[in-house]
Amino acid sequence: MPTKKYHVPALERALDVIDLIALHESDLSFSEILNSLNIPRPSLARILKILTDRGIITKTGKRGLYSLGMKLLYLGNRLESKLKLKSVAWPFMQELALKTGKTIELSTLDRDQLILIDQIEGNEGVRLFSRIGSAYPYFHTLAAGKIYLAHMEKEKMKDVLRKIGLPTVTKHTITDIDQLEEELSNIMKNGYAFEDQELREGVRRVVAPIYDSHRSLTGCIGIASPIFSFTYEDREYLGRMVKEVAEKISSGMGAK
Amino acid sequence: MPTKKYHVPALERALDVIDLIALHESDLSFSEILNSLNIPRPSLARILKILTDRGIITKTGKRGLYSLGMKLLYLGNRLESKLKLKSVAWPFMQELALKTGKTIELSTLDRDQLILIDQIEGNEGVRLFSRIGSAYPYFHTLAAGKIYLAHMEKEKMKDVLRKIGLPTVTKHTITDIDQLEEELSNIMKNGYAFEDQELREGVRRVVAPIYDSHRSLTGCIGIASPIFSFTYEDREYLGRMVKEVAEKISSGMGAK
DNA sequence: TAATTTAGTATCATATATGATATTTTATAT
DNA sequence: ATATAAAATATCATATATGATACTAAATTA
DSSP states (O other), X not given: OOOOOOOOHHHHHHHHHHHHHHHOSSOEEXXXXXXXXXXXXXXXXXXXXXHHHTTSEEEETTTTEEEEOHHHHHHHHHHHHHOHHHHHHHHHHHHHHHHHOSEEEEEEEETTEEEEEEEEOOTTOOOOSOOTTOEEOOGGGSHHHHHHHHHSOHHHHHHHHHHHXXXXXXXXXXXXXXXXXXXXXXXXXXXXXXXXXXXXTTEEEEEEEEEOTTSOEEXXXXXXXXXXXXXXXXXXXXXXXXXXXXXXXXXXXXXX | OOOOOOOXXXXXXXXXXXXXXXXXXXXXXXXXXXXXXXXXXXXXXXXXXXXXXXXXXXXXTTTTEEEEOHHHHHXXXXXXXXXXXXXXXXXXXXXXXXXXXXXEEXXXXXXXXXXXXXXXXOTTOOOOSOOTTXXXXXXXGSHHHHHHHHHSOHHHHHHHHHHHOOOOXXXXXXXXXXXXXXXXXXXXXXXXXXXXXXXXXXXXXEEEEEEXXXXXXXXXXXXXXXXXXXXXXXXXXXXXXXXXXXXXXXXXXXXX
């Protein structure tokens, strides 16, 4: 797909470097970066120098291993404090965590990707979603994803599904489009979505939509838990619970 | 100082854009960015497009206001989890917070700047330091800064002080180099540093050094509080307390 | 509805960032 | 100490990203 595109190679390369470093657990040497990305030596040296000067990455040790810089901590935190949703939802998340003892998750949509923006881990100690800030593309496997699908215009929804398809992730993943559409309309009726091991074997979720002052979907709050403490029957009362809290958060966001 | 320098204008401009957006509380329009930075219109458009495509910034609304993107949340969190110091120190910070009820601060050095990497706010509810990830240049006004100075070779220390000088921040700020050097040697003797309203009127701190497996200074932990609950005399037992905790964290970091 | 402001695109000559190559510097290994 | 490898810098012809100018599109305002 050679759609005509802007080219700012220096910038794109720099972003590649940042991604590469972020991806690796351990710090990277100059050569490792050089060999992983297709950037000529002097160009890479220049990019690394600028990024280092500006604190985006840091060179540690004498031999010069590169790692992410403190500036990113600052930028991440800066963003976080700007996220109103998070601050409004926070006390309600705590309330839910206290009441249920389960994992509470707050997510939002950014550039057509589902992003986990905050999380309180439950007693079970099982990592249920993933890292804060991480994106997840398989909407049909996630209660929150289904909520977003349910709120789209039918045409846009079909578009999205055409693009990513309905790949199987676990043996419970919904792979039939009619079944999915059926479920989406139920979501709008019930006010919450249920996810039964469709993303991960042994994990269930209920998730409810949060609206902003324009009554448009701005985020989702969910309760997640391993199945041993979240039976199929629990979905009803937990669903009601999460729906009620979502409504309170919505009013906190200015929805009327 | 026109020291010869590398030039990667596209990248430097992009970083300027990011900084500008991070700095503002509210989101920025195309023109606002255009007028704030010296970047030609088409170049700015290209840069904004790439940054948006890669999730570093986000365009909200139809009129297109730019704000920081979720990718930065991811990168910030990625860095955070890499910061071993933070994870090792965390339980000890909690312990200190519980025992003292005061604000506990964890800081480190990055590119010759003092960075606050974590904080537990005390009961007093007074913002004592600043935002997580933010940097502070005036070493001589901060207990943690004095610890770093104390650990430098004398030559390097004098270099640093020559560069930034000893500007007055409050009427308690140490502005005499001999007095400062005296204090630095006391710090090495006592194992902790004391800061008596030198950065901010009405705020006292005690801070102790944390060492890594190479026995080099890797961070500082501190107790901070308004003076009404932190008398001049308190500095001794709080100092001992923070020193002991710092030693425990150091062993956690592998120092022997 | 027309007028005005703002966002974003198109074009293309040219200033300039880039990269092939080689060298120097620095750190690790023998 | 010497050898070896990796990191960082220097040079400079040239491919190419850039920006002056002008334009369209879209949204707000009168």
